[in-house]
Amino acid sequence: MADLKRLQVAVEVGDRETAVSVTEEALHEGIPPLVILDSMTDAMGVVGDRFARQEIYVPEMLISARAMKAALALLEPLLIGSGHRPDKIAVMGTIKGDLHDIGKNLVAMMLKGANFEIVDLGTNTPADEFMAAAREHRADLIGISALLTTTMGNMRSVVEAVRAATDLPHLRVIVGGAPVTRDFAVRIEADGWAPDAASAVDVAKAVVETARGRTAHSGFIDPDVVAALRAAAVAAV
């Protein structure tokens, strides 16, 4: 009998084999794919919280995300077949001049688990490629990463291109990466910023929800804003 708690633990500890086998069992028993997906998303939420508390670090996040990705691969054909599509689309890439992508890859994996469709442009991505992909895929969000202080400045041109795109009024842009500070993100007028992959998921969700008019917030979004929005939502209940 499939035990979704075992699936959650498997994702939390990065046990890919168990995550896949429990998912197979669960599907075989007719447990709805969306229910299984929810378990995995909850598990990645736990992983993100542990990372935020510095109980785990990047290697643990990577193996958890990989376990989830393998299990998710079993669900995807069924979800698509039943007409379920992710309701948010993000174009991700490392900025022009920068060839590092670990952070971006981790965020992309975690966003997939949070019901985003991801268009991954890889590394060394100039502004016009981000914009072309955003248009082609009708993206909600562009997520840019940088590992080098040398290349961070190139993020400005993506923000400018997004603002100039009057045909894409709902498109937003978030930035991150080791040297990318909140101060920099505010200065280049990005819509959001996160200091790590775990909080990037919450910021990405909040930025898209805000663009859709579903939050009472306007303006720059960082993890503190996400926490405040959550607190306000709880208080309102």
Place this chain on the structure above:
Amino acid sequence: MRLQAITCDMLLRPVEHLAARSPHEVVLCELSASLHVETASLRERIQAEIDRIEGADPEADAIVLVYGLCGGATAGLVARTRPFVLPRAHDCATIFLGSRERYQREHEAVPGTYWFTEDQVKRGNALKGWLLGDAERSEGVEATYRAYVEKYGQENADYLMEALGEWQSHYERGAYLETGLAPDDAAARRAQQESELRGWRFERLASDLSLFERLLWGEWDDDFLVVRPGERLAMSFDADVVRAVPAS
């Protein structure tokens, strides 16, 4: 002047050479390049040295940092009682190349460049992270791999080494920064081996030591930033690279 210099040990050869020839008294403190693994650690360590020097040598004319921005590690450093000065550089490749402009040209031409210096190769620090997939893994990498196997199992450990080392497949050039000061070719040849192992083309680039010279000889023009007591170093997000802001 008496200058208290704090230098990364990847730059030792040119620093010692030019400190010895400086018209000023230069006291050297070297810090391990391995501190770069964690930017907060590097920042804390340099600040601890700045604080120590300010306490131990209140008559020092200035503290010289032979560092660039180094991924943001030096942003946040505070000068309390003595000024400190550093080059306007994203990292030490600029210092070896001799100018921000030359570094920018090299970076734009070949963004996937791994920079080697004599001291870095000799200390084996640079590649301690991610030598992969061959019999020549460094000790540091082997130890990391064994720790991952023990903690996460072999399958996860293999995945981690691949994922964390993947950046190497995006790079195309190993560039050895030739200072003309090394006693032999050993470091350059080792850099070439490391490059070829990864399928990178190898180039030797001639350094221009003028930034080192001006830094250690007290000739601080627009290519340098002096951070005065009561100021803090910050990123400028423009061609100046760094700026000084009030510390509080």
